[in-house]
Amino acid sequence: MNEKTLLTRRSFVTCSFAAISSCALAGPFALSALALPAQDIHGQIFKNDAPDKLWKWSHEGFLYRKLAGDKVMCGICPNHCILDKGDRSVCRSKVNMNGKLYTLAYGNPCSLNVDPVEKKPLFHFKPGTRVFSLATTGCNFRCLNCQNWEISQARPEDVRHYDLFPDGVVKEAISSQTQSIAYTYSEATTYFEYMIDIARLAKENGLFNLYISNGYINQEPLLELVKVLDGANINLKSFSDDVYRKLNGGRLNPVLETFKTLHEKKVHFEITNLVVPGYNDNEKLVNAMCDWILENLGPDHPLHFLRFFPQYKLDRLAPTPVSTLDTFRDIAMKKGLHYVYLGNVPNHEGNHTCCHQCGKRIVERKGYYISRFDITSGACSYCKTVIPGVW
Numbered sequence: 001m002n003e004k005t006l007l008t009r010r011s012f013v014t015c016s017f018a019a020i021s022s023c024a025l026a027g028p029f030a031l032s033a034l035a036l037p038a039q040d041i042h043g044q045i046f047k048n049d050a051p052d053k054l055w056k057w058s059h060e061g062f063l064y065r066k067l068a069g070d071k072v073m074c075g076i077c078p079n080h081c082i083l084d085k086g087d088r089s090v091c092r093s094k095v096n097m098n099g100k101l102y103t104l105a106y107g108n109p110c111s112l113n114v115d116p117v118e119k120k121p122l123f124h125f126k127p128g129t130r131v132f133s134l135a136t137t138g139c140n141f142r143c144l145n146c147q148n149w150e151i152s153q154a155r156p157e158d159v160r161h162y163d164l165f166p167d168g169v170v171k172e173a174i175s176s177q178t179q180s181i182a183y184t185y186s187e188a189t190t191y192f193e194y195m196i197d198i199a200r201l202a203k204e205n206g207l208f209n210l211y212i213s214n215g216y217i218n219q220e221p222l223l224e225l226v227k228v229l230d231g232a233n234i235n236l237k238s239f240s241d242d243v244y245r246k247l248n249g250g251r252l253n254p255v256l257e258t259f260k261t262l263h264e265k266k267v268h269f270e271i272t273n274l275v276v277p278g279y280n281d282n283e284k285l286v287n288a289m290c291d292w293i294l295e296n297l298g299p300d301h302p303l304h305f306l307r308f309f310p311q312y313k314l315d316r317l318a319p320t321p322v323s324t325l326d327t328f329r330d331i332a333m334k335k336g337l338h339y340v341y342l343g344n345v346p347n348h349e350g351n352h353t354c355c356h357q358c359g360k361r362i363v364e365r366k367g368y369y370i371s372r373f374d375i376t377s378g379a380c381s382y383c384k385t386v387i388p389g390v391w
């Protein structure tokens, strides 16, 4: 049987596991990161890199404009790729063939797993539940520290992939006894057409949709997505446009707009900030970030500071000192954010949830396992204060 069609439960769990969870440690090495030149991926498309023929997984783009001379412009993310005939996009997933924009990522995920929801990380969304998680190749960023670069920086044709159209995804999610589908690992925005079709069908079938993303998406597709979205974790890479350009190849403002829209539309979301030494481990930035969150989003969206470990192009940079993360957590909590967590730091106070009103520990976590849960009907079991989240 063809490998692409052989889709077993075991293959779901094991496929690309190494790519997703690998966290190899290399020797620490001080690097003057901010001295590195800015990289700007805007407009860096791949000339004449489209395949010769459309394939089974080619699907016309959801949102694009035809321009003069058979050019097309994608409207999904702020990169606004303009492609001549035969060109491939910044995210590597889209091509101009015969004057039309096609995604090559539709129906061919390269990663399928069942994960605990805590791994996303989502701590205030149905704790302890399992999530059917998928990704195709492709990303609209170029993060130097990417954990999943084997799939995020690859073309759909270049990795092993499955033959799984939206109805198949929903069936597999149900038969895997999961309550939610997460669009995750690489960058979900770049397989928007596939994601939105799955999400609509998932909703009809009573499943939750979770968007795990860098938040670099235009407003029009985002407004379409929020109609069927139940939760999100958006990675706020830093609170500096300069760092965004140097570390990620993106821009800050569109991400802030995404947060505002999700907040306005009342979608449950959590914020992740991976603290990378020499890039964004700066108290001034963290102060400014927390001020912005409080002013624009309020105190209730959980904030996760994650510890960096050497990865990809930053494999000689030292891990984030835990003392730095402690300081940032203190800053955020003193400013008034209600739920501030630390990730990639096992057995730390910052892994647990304490009621923001009475201070009692109400959710205790051991890794991804919930060992205590004292929330009753969405409220603290001790003082009855409503705890923000989807419980």
Ligand code: SF4
Residues within 6 Å of the ligand: 074, 075, 076, 077, 078, 079, 080, 081, 089, 090, 091, 092, 093, 094, 139, 140, 189, 190
């Ligand atoms: S989604 Fe991909 S093709 Fe579309 S604008 Fe963004 S990077 Fe370009």
